Amino acid sequence: MKKIILISSLAFLATACTSIQVQPIKSGLNPExxxxEENPKVIVGDFLSVVRNRIEYHGIDTEVYENDIPEGCEYTMTYTALKNWDLGTYMHHAELRLERNGRRVGYAEYHLNGKGGLSLLKWQGTKTKMDPVVDELLGK
Structure with a gap:
């Protein structure tokens, strides 16, 4: 019995709850x-390229801007991503906000509860973590 409790406790500690909350864009919205907006505070090195590549995978062009929204940008996205350290760095939180002409039309959040705990999955790459989030945000 003690062995079962020990194994169950270790299994519980080794897993991390990943929380993904998405408010996808409505099916009638089809951004081209x-x-x-580039966020220079984000230090997850590949975050922007991963998000861009996944959006473009769905046939939607992307453009990155720094200050003013470029002309003709009906849909804009802002983001944040946070890293943590535990024998190495890993992304533990990210948010994507999608707007159409200044009104929010979609939102997505990836979050490792407890910053991943003892789970080895916390070191998965940005692409593995964010591709399904972007897919769900875009309603794909």
Whole structure:
């Protein structure tokens, strides 16, 4: 019995709850292009390229801008991503906000509860973590 309790406890500690909350865009919205405001505070090195590549995978063009929204950008996206350290760095939180002409039309959040705990899955790459989130945000 003690062995079962020990194994169950270790299994519980080794898993992390990943929380993904998405408010996808409505099915009638079909953006042809999404302009993404670059966030220089994000230090997850591949985050922007991963998100862009996944959006473009769905046939939607992307453009990155720094200050003013470029002309003709009906859809804009802002983002944040946070890293943590535990024998190495890993992304533990990210948010994507999608707007159409200044009104929010979609939102997605990826979050490792407890910053991943003892789970080895917390070191999965940004692509593995964010591809399904972007897919769900875009209603794909």
């Amino acid at each position: 292009k999404i302009c993404i």
